[in-house]
Amino acid sequence: MDHLVVPFRQFVLKVHSRCDLACDHCYVYRSADQGWRAQPAVMATATADRVGARIAEHARAHRLPRVHVVLHGGEPLLAGAARLGQIAVALRGQLAGVCELDLRIHTNGVLLDETFCQLFDAHGIRAGISIDGDRAANDRHRRYAGGRSSYDQVVRAIDLLRGDRYRHLYLGLLCTVDLANDPLAVYDALLAHDPPRIDFLTPHATWDNPPARPPGAPAAYADWLIAIFDRWNGSGRPVDIRLFDSVIRTTRGQGSRTEAIGLTPSDLIVIETDGGYEQADSLKVTYHGAPATGYDVFGHSLDEVGHHQGIRARQSGLGGLCDQCRRCPLVTSCGGGLYAHRYRSGTGFSNPSVYCPDLTKMIKHIGSERRPPAAPAGRSHSLSATDLAELAAGYGGAAAIGRLAQAQRSLRRALLAAVYQRASASASLERRAHERLSAAWDLLADVDQRAPQVLESVVAHPYVRAWAAYCLGRLDTDGPGGDVTEAELGYLAAIAMAAAIRARLDAQAEIPAAGGSLHLPTLGQLALPGTGPRSSATVTATSGGAVTVLAGGEQWRAVALESPPGLRFERPRDGSWRPARYLTAPGISIALEDADPYRDCHQWPAADRCSGAELGRWQQGFGAAWSLIATEYPAYREGLAAGLTTIVPLAPAPGDREISSAARQAFGAVAVARPADPAVLALLLLHEFQHVKLGAILDMYDLFDRTDGRLFRAPWRDDPRPLEGLLQGTYAHVAVAEFWRARYLADGPDAAAAASHFARWRAATAESIETLASSGSLTPMGQWFADGMRATVAPWLDVQVPVSAVPVPR
Amino acid sequence: MVMTVADDQAVEFPSDLEDLHLTPLPEIAESGAGADALARILAEESSRHVPVAAFNSSI
Numbered sequence: 070m071d072h073l074v075v076p077f078r079q080f081v082l083k084v085h086s087r088c089d090l091a092c093d094h095c096y097v098y099r100s101a102d103q104g105w106r107a108q109p110a111v112m113a114t115a116t117a118d119r120v121g122a123r124i125a126e127h128a129r130a131h132r133l134p135r136v137h138v139v140l141h142g143g144e145p146l147l148a149g150a151a152r153l154g155q156i157a158v159a160l161r162g163q164l165a166g167v168c169e170l171d172l173r174i175h176t177n178g179v180l181l182d183e184t185f186c187q188l189f190d191a192h193g194i195r196a197g198i199s200i201d202g203d204r205a206a207n208d209r210h211r212r213y214a215g216g217r218s219s220y221d222q223v224v225r226a227i228d229l230l231r232g233d234r235y236r237h238l239y240l241g242l243l244c245t246v247d248l249a250n251d252p253l254a255v256y257d258a259l260l261a262h263d264p265p266r267i268d269f270l271t272p273h274a275t276w277d278n279p280p281a282r283p284p285g286a287p288a289a290y291a292d293w294l295i296a297i298f299d300r301w302n303g304s305g306r307p308v309d310i311r312l313f314d315s316v317i318r319t320t321r322g323q324g325s326r327t328e329a330i331g332l333t334p335s336d337l338i339v340i341e342t343d344g345g346y347e348q349a350d351s352l353k354v355t356y357h358g359a360p361a362t363g364y365d366v367f368g369h370s371l372d373e374v375g376h377h378q379g380i381r382a383r384q385s386g387l388g389g390l391c392d393q394c395r396r397c398p399l400v401t402s403c404g405g406g407l408y409a410h411r412y413r414s415g416t417g418f419s420n421p422s423v424y425c426p427d428l429t430k431m432i433k434h435i436g437s438e439r440r441p442p443a444a445p446a447g448r449s450h451s452l453s454a455t456d457l458a459e460l461a462a463g464y465g466g467a468a469a470i471g472r473l474a475q476a477q478r479s480l481r482r483a484l485l486a487a488v489y490q491r492a493s494a495s496a497s498l499e500r501r502a503h504e505r506l507s508a509a510w511d512l513l514a515d516v517d518q519r520a521p522q523v524l525e526s527v528v529a530h531p532y533v534r535a536w537a538a539y540c541l542g543r544l545d546t547d548g549p550g551g552d553v554t555e556a557e558l559g560y561l562a563a564i565a566m567a568a569a570i571r572a573r574l575d576a577q578a579e580i581p582a583a584g585g586s587l588h589l590p591t592l593g594q595l596a597l598p599g600t601g602p603r604s605s606a607t608v609t610a611t612s613g614g615a616v617t618v619l620a621g622g623e624q625w626r627a628v629a630l631e632s633p634p635g636l637r638f639e640r641p642r643d644g645s646w647r648p649a650r651y652l653t654a655p656g657i658s659i660a661l662e663d664a665d666p667y668r669d670c671h672q673w674p675a676a677d678r679c680s681g682a683e684l685g686r687w688q689q690g691f692g693a694a695w696s697l698i699a700t701e702y703p704a705y706r707e708g709l710a711a712g713l714t715t716i717v718p719l720a721p722a723p724g725d726r727e728i729s730s731a732a733r734q735a736f737g738a739v740a741v742a743r744p745a746d747p748a749v750l751a752l753l754l755l756h757e758f759q760h761v762k763l764g765a766i767l768d769m770y771d772l773f774d775r776t777d778g779r780l781f782r783a784p785w786r787d788d789p790r791p792l793e794g795l796l797q798g799t800y801a802h803v804a805v806a807e808f809w810r811a812r813y814l815a816d817g818p819d820a821a822a823a824a825s826h827f828a829r830w831r832a833a834t835a836e837s838i839e840t841l842a843s844s845g846s847l848t849p850m851g852q853w854f855a856d857g858m859r860a861t862v863a864p865w866l867d868v869q870v871p872v873s874a875v876p877v878p879r
Numbered sequence: 880m881v882m883t884v885a886d887d888q889a890v891e892f893p894s895d896l897e898d899l900h901l902t903p904l905p906e907i908a909e910s911g912a913g914a915d916a917l918a919r920i921l922a923e924e925s926s927r928h929v930p931v932a933a934f935n936s937s938i
Contacts, residue, residue, distance in 0.1 A: 320915070451893040479899040480920070483913025490908050514904045525900075541921060768920055769894035850892075 075384045075778055076131035077371055079337040080124060080138045081350070084112045084156055085147040086342045090177050091214040094245055096273045097143065102353035102360060104341075111148050112342040117156040119366045120340055121163025127371040128168040135169040140194070141339075146180040150188045157192035173197065173240060177211070178226030179219050186235045197240040198227055200262075201247065202255030209247055227262045241266030241309075248282070248289050252296040266309040268327070269294060271424055273354040276413035279423050291430035298435060316435045319402040330428075331404040332776040334384035338374065340366060346374045349383065351409035382418065383408050387774035388845020391419045396849060401771060402436070403428045450476035450769060457850075461857025463803035464704045465762055470712040473765035474529070477736045480768060481528045484537035485513065485561070491544045492558055502555035505579055505605075509562035512578055516565055520572030526634075527568040530590045531715050531738035532667040536560045538734050539667065556583035559605070560590075560667070567592050570610045571634045577609045582620055583666065592636055593648040594664040597621060633658070647678060652688055652716065654695035656706075660715045661687055662738065668717045671730035671740040676718040686743065687718070693747030694754060701811050705755055705804065712737060713758055729753040731760035733767075752808050759801040772796065772851030773844075781840050784833035792846055799837040803858055806830035810865055824874040831865045832876055838862060895919070 086108040088098065097105055128136055138160060140153065148156070157172060164170045174189070178198040189196060201207045204220045211219045230239040241264045244255065259267050271290050274280040282289045298313055315325040325331025328349070339347040339360065344367055347360040364374040374380060382389050390405045397403070405411060406422025413420050422428060452460070456469035465473075489510045492498065498506075516524045527533070536557075543553035559581030567589040569576035580587060587595045587606045597606060597620045606620035614629040616636060625645075627636040638646050650661050661684065662668050669675040679687065699706050714737035721742050722728045727749055729741040739757040744750050766772070773792050780789035783798055790798065809830060812823035841847060842855045896916040899907055907913060 448898040449893045450896045450898050451891040453891050457892065475898075475900065476894070476896050479896060479913060480916065482899045482902070482904060482907055483897075483917045486904055486908035486912075487914070487917060490911075510904075510908075517904045538921065768916075769896050770892070 075334045075336060075375065076133060077127060077336050077338045077375065078133060078136055080120070080136065081141045081337065081339040082112065082117070082120060082138060082156070083108070083142060083339065083341045084117075084140050084145045084153065085143040086110055087147060088142060088144040088177070089147060089179060089213070090144070090211060090219055092177075092210045092212065094210045094247070094272055096350060096353050100273070100353040101355060102357050104347075104353070104358065104361065105143070108342045110342070111152060112156065112344075114152070114155040114159060116342070116344045116366065118159040118163065119344060121160040123366045123371055124160070125163045125167045128164065130372065133168050135171060136164070137171040137173065140172070140174040142176075144177055144180070145174050146176050146185060150184050153185075153194075154188055154192060157188075157194060161192070171195075175199070175243070176226075177219065177223065179222040181226035181229060183229070186229055186238065189238050190235065195238045195240045196230060197243055197266075198223065198230070199243045199245070200224075200227070200259070201244050202250055203258035206247065206250040206255050206258065209249060210245070224262075227264075231263050239265060241268065243268045243270060245270045245272060246290060246293060247272075248293055252293045253300055256297045256300055260308060264308060266311060268311040269297070271329075271410075271427070273351050273407075273409060274423050275355055275410065276420060276423050278354070288426040288430040290424060291427035291434070294427075294431055295434050298431075313435060316402060316432055319404070320432065320436050325404065328383070329407045330402065332386040332401060332774050333404070334386060334776060334778055335380075335408075336384075338371070338380070346371075346377075348377070348379045349409065351407055352379075354409055355412040356414075386777045386846055387848065388777070391421060393421050397421075397429075399429060399432050401774075402432045450479060452766075452769065457853075458857060460762060460766060461854045462861045463759070463800065463807070463858060465708040467707050467711040470708045470762070473762065473769075474712060474736070476769055477534070477765055478525055478529060481534050481537070484534060484541070485528070485564075488537050488540045488544070488558070488561065491541065492553065495544065495553075497552075498555065498558075502558060505555065505562065505581075506558055509559075509565050509578060512569065512576055513561065513565040516568045516572060516574060516576070519574060520568065523572040524568040527564055527571065527591050529714070529737070530665075531735035532662070532665045532670070533564060533590065534736065535670045535732065535734040536667040539670075556581040559583065560588075563587075563589055566608050566610065570608075570616055570629050570636070573612050573614050573629060574610065575612050577607065579605050579607055581605045587618060587620070588664060588666055589636075590665060591634060591649055591660070593646060595625065596645045596647070597623075598645075650679075650684060652691040654692050654699075656699070657695060657710045657713070659691075659713055662715045662717045668735075668738075668740075670732050670734060671717065671719065673719045673722065673728050673730055673740065673742065675740065676720045676742070679718055683718075683743075687716075690743060690747045690750050691716070694750040697748060697751045698754070701815070702751075702755065702808070704807075705758070708762070709754065709758055712761065713739065713754065715739070716741060718743060727753065729757050731757040731764070733764040736761060736765050748812075752805065755804040755808055756801045759804045760797055763797055763800045767793075770850055771848050772854055773841075773848060774846040777844075777846040779844075779846075781844065784836050792841075792844060795837055796841060796851075799834060799841060799858065802830050802834040802837070803861060806834050806862065806865060810868065813870070814868075821871070821874070824870045827865075827868075828870045828874040829876045831862060831868075835859075835862050835866060 086105045087110050093099065124136055161170055172194045174194050175197045200223050201211060207220045208218045213219060229235060242259050242262060244259060244267065246269055272280055286292065301310060311326050315327045315330040319325050319331040325333045328335055339350055341347055345365045346362045348362060349360060352359040362374055362377045387395060394400050394405045406424050406428050408418060410422040410424055411418045411420045452472055456472055459465045459469050492506055540553050540557060562578045562580045566578040566580060582597050582604045585597055587597055595618060604621060606618050609617045616627045616629055618625040625638060627638040630637055633651055635648050647664055651658050652661050663676060663678050698709065717738055717740040719728055719740050719742040727744050729739065731739055739754055741753050773796060777792050780791055781795050783790040783795050785798060806827060809823045809827035813820055813827045838855055838859050847855060897913050899913050902912055
């Protein structure tokens with residue numbers, strides 16, 4: 070299927086095609102492509118107006134909230150203040166009311182003066198300047214045609230920008246690396262200009278024209294950059310360095326901020342002075358004509374040029390790389406390097422970067438440097454090949470599921486620590502909240518030391534992660550503090566206290582009573598009538614198992630129960646204590662979670678507390694569903710018994726539609742609106758637990774290129790789906806197809822309907838497996854995973870079904 | 880993390896998720912252990928194309 074256009078968000082406008090310097094390392098004038106010779110010197114205002122209209126058209130179509138336009142050259146200041154002002158007016162006029170325009174200019178600085186700065190200020194144009202370091206470094210290449218130095222003019226321009234009056238327009242500095250320069254002298258010289266940002270650019274090169282390296286230094290560019298990284302990192306990273314930041318981000322699975330690194334699809338396009346669209350300036354180093362697209366703003370929309378093969382090649386992520394890159398463990402960070410740097414006559418761009426040794430060394434160095442020094446060495450979670458084979462086939466035994474659960478527990482411990490750490494640093498929380506947070510953390514750490522197994526049982530509760538992720542999202546949203554409340558952070562104390570009670574430890578905690586109730590995860594919920602929104606409960610536990618709750622002037626006394634864990638109140642009040650309840654069947658006991666305040670993280674709203682009668686219906690339905698799973702689906706039974714810990718009842722959907730859900734944040738839990746038919750419940754459990762398993766696998770491994778933003782046809786939906794959605798759906802439907810296959814082969818009363826369902830879902834699943842496999846975006850492990858699913862599903866395609874059951878092709 | 884799966888069934892495939900089972904919580908908080916995997920997963924959540932709970936049954 071043809072994928073949708075990745076919208077452009079960055080536009081490089083060549084407003085002038087000539088330059089007033091004659092830098093001998095310039096890729097515009099000194100490269101294979103000499104396209105600049107055919108360009109008009111200056112972009113006409115009418116052309117700029119057309120550019121603005123095309124960008125506006127594109128922004129509307131893709132609902133872009135913001136676009137970035139860089140006025141570039143040649144040397145853009147040669148266009149003159151008047152023309153630059155006209156271009157800015159044209160762009161802002163076209164984009165007014167459509168989207169925000171981030172307007173920038175990149176200049177060599179030699180002409181930059183007060184007049185230009187006033188113009189920039191008036192039109193909101195921020196400026197970046199090219200400079201290669203100190204005077205000696207800069208003048209190695211950046212000279213006038215007669216050989217005269219440009220250094221003094223450039224520094225004067227920087228001084229103008231960094232002054233108080235125009236500081237807000239100062240974007241930063243761009244430095245081209247030259248191995249002949251001392252890296253630390255270059256870094257110190259750049260830093261002395263107090264830039265908000267520095268970017269380092271390796272000289273554009275290809276396999277046909279590789280970068281010069283000294284003998285015996287196969288990664289000399291890495292060595293040069295690493296020297297700066299170490300100085301920068303060791304001094305607390307005093308300035309934003311885009312290249313290093315991008316390496317750090319990509320090694321964490323985040324997007325890159327530069328095309329030079331990472332798999333993030335390129336969203337940049339160049340528009341020449343004549344209005345022609347070009348792919349990327351860096352391609353000028355490959356061969357004459359390489360950047361050209363044949364399209365222009367007068368005759369073609371940006372969506373049209375977005376389908377150009379060259380543009381798409383820079384958006385195809387992992388699928389666009391050569392085999393060597395695809396197999397490289399660093400590929401998600403490196404991304405094959407800059408597209409132009411892969412070029413070699415004969416093989417085109419299907420090569421590693423000519424800077425591969427440098428990228429490898431630099432990424433490994435930065436990756437090792439940023440690791441926390443106290444992190445335990447050499448211990449990481451893993452799956453065995455057997456585990457992976459079982460899971461890829463759609464199943465997974467107790468050992469495999471157990472390993473997924475262990476990994477989730479580590480993740481939760483890291484989440485708890487992160488919530489504590491970030492909330493502690495919050496300036497917007499009141500002193501009382503900080504005191505309670507600190508006390509809760511101390512109790513948690515104490516229980517962790519004295520009864521680690523018990524704490525682990527509480528932390529394994531599915532909605533601990535949902536709570537932590539919610540808090541971290543809030544804490545990260547609006548700077549320090551965010552808008553997470555004291556009551557929300559109180560869940561940490563509730564976790565600690567629940568574990569202390571279960572472990573029979575002497576402990577006391579002040580726990581916010583959000584919504585007039587005290588929730589103790591895995592134990593239950595106590596209604597506290599008469600308490601206000603800022604009320605709290607003092608909970609005290611003793612080693613003898615006695616528990617008291619003091620809130621709103623009232624006291625409740627209870628005794629801790631061991632199995633199942635719970636509390637028995639001495640003076641039960643009608644409905645005040647809502648204990649955790651369980652559904653049981655031979656070989657399995659799971660919580661029916663209808664109280665946890667963080668359970669409502671599924672797409673469908675959670676149901677309220679179940680009545681006793683409803684609990685009975687759940688028990689009856691679950692018992693029958695489990696019996697069906699145990700007898701008819703033994704390949705799934707063991708994994709479910711090992712990993713399914715919780716069912717959250719959902720509110721019934723309109724029209725009694727069967728609904729269910731799994732949440733990535735809630736390993737072990739499945740949310741279901743109780744169906745009347747136990748067989749349907751069995752199907753929903755099988756389906757949703759596939760998502761649970763796959764989510765935990767994806768927490769451990771990359772199965773696909775996460776930066777691939779393409780959408781693919783999913784046979785079970787009308788709208789195209791992103792790769793992860795397609796993978797999740799496919800994996801779930803392996804189980805769905807298997808469910809109906811068994812029902813069909815059992816030849817029971819629903820055999821005819823089952824045949825139809827089976828025929829539909831085996832075809833849909835087989836089709837989506839092939840879509841995944843041919844996407845070009847699966848990692849080697851992802852490809853292997855797709856092979857595993859295919860091995861399960863392929864034999865089903867040979868199972869004979871009645872002709873009437875065969876789905877009609879869409 | 881990208882890796883190649885071999886046929887050897889005894890092979891273990893480590894992920895970048897550190898085993899923090901035996902690491903005391905204060906040490907995790909102090910050292911930032913697990914932060915790399917966490918950052919990746921949280922970033923993935925925030926940039927996810929598919930809403931967290933959008934994987935619903937179609938039966």
